[in-house]
Amino acid sequence: MITYELCVLFRMMPKAELVTCLKRTANAIYNKGGILRKLENLGTKDTPYKISSHGLVHRQASYFVYEMNVPPANLDDLSEELARDVDIVRKTIFRKNLDNEVEDCTLHEELQPAPYRKDVKDLIAKARKLDKPKFVYGNNLKYYPSRNNYYWIY
Amino acid sequence: MSILLKLPQTKRSLVNIIRCSSNISSSDTPKFDMENPFEKEKQKCILCQTGVQVDYKNTKLLSQFQSSYTGRIYGRHITRLCKQQQEIVEREIGKAQNAGLMSSYNKDPAFLGDPKLYDVDNPIRPHRF
Ligand SMILES: [Zn+2]
Numbered sequence: 413m414i415t416y417e418l419c420v421l422f423r424m425m426p427k428a429e430l431v432t433c434l435k436r437t438a439n440a441i442y443n444k445g446g447i448l449r450k451l452e453n454l455g456t457k458d459t460p461y462k463i464s465s466h467g468l469v470h471r472q473a474s475y476f477v478y479e480m481n482v483p484p485a486n487l488d489d490l491s492e493e494l495a496r497d498v499d500i501v502r503k504t505i506f507r508k509n510l511d512n513e514v515e516d517c518t519l520h521e522e523l524q525p526a527p528y529r530k531d532v533k534d535l536i537a538k539a540r541k542l543d544k545p546k547f548v549y550g551n552n553l554k555y556y557p558s559r560n561n562y563y564w565i566y
Numbered sequence: 567m568s569i570l571l572k573l574p575q576t577k578r579s580l581v582n583i584i585r586c587s588s589n590i591s592s593s594d595t596p597k598f599d600m601e602n603p604f605e606k607e608k609q610k611c612i613l614c615q616t617g618v619q620v621d622y623k624n625t626k627l628l629s630q631f632q633s634s635y636t637g638r639i640y641g642r643h644i645t646r647l648c649k650q651q652q653e654i655v656e657r658e659i660g661k662a663q664n665a666g667l668m669s670s671y672n673k674d675p676a677f678l679g680d681p682k683l684y685d686v687d688n689p690i691r692p693h694r695f
Binding site: 419421452454459460461463473475477501502504506509511513514517518519520522523 | 608609610611613614615619620621622623642646647648649650651654661663664665666667668669670671674690
């Protein structure tokens with residue numbers, strides 16, 4: 413079961429209206445067979461850039477984050493339904509981050525001089541593969557390996 | 567002519583003598599199976615050190631990796647993060663900018679006074695700016 417995060421920006425409106433909007437969004441999630449895990453309020457603040465939606469330009473918005481479990485097949489429908497909502501300025505659905513994504517810090521290896529670094533070594537090995545095949549002397553052929561002259565050398 | 571022919575033989579015997587003498591082990595000979603005492607301590611990047619989870623909602627942390635002049639994300643050679651952490655930071659900044667939480671062409675003026683995690687003028691590798 414994948415936990416998703418729905419980040420919604422509601423337009424500026426009175427509190428009572430905002431409550432109905434929040435409930436409407438939550439009901440949309442329930443109707444798509446989802447459950448709510450958490451509802452976070454990130455506050456009402458200025459948007460970092462002006463956002464136009466449904467024919468209006470918004471410079472302030474109320475930020476909310478719904479943490480939810482929704483069947484992945486219904487995610488597109490949910491997104492489409494929220495896009496039709498006039499009170500929503502912007503909505504984005506992300507997968508919730510795992511806690512331990514980084515196993516081991518590789519900074520020490522990355523600070524090594526270039527020829528000691530693994531990625532550089534791999535690059536050099538890759539480049540050597542592209543080299544033209546060279547004729548190697550000292551093989552055990554008993555004839556002169558030229559295309560035209562097949563005479564033996566003893 | 568005879569001297570020339572004998573020369574390699576004398577050389578080989580000399581080498582043998584030197585080899586044999588170096589093989590003799592006494593209690594005075596130092597042991598070289600110890601670990602390298604000059605090896606540097608293993609370095610860790612600031613996010614791995616502190617164990618802070620990077621999240622797109624934490625714009626105060628994310629904007630510390632952004633240029634205050636252009637909003638550009640600083641590269642790995644400036645931020646001194648490991649490869650994985652740098653990728654995560656870039657991904658989360660992109661998410662935050664898409665969600666309308668963070669600006670992409672400037673740093674939020676409220677975060678301009680935040681402490682600096684790295685020296686912008688002293689990158690690990692020189693860059694073209
Ligand atoms: Zn690290």
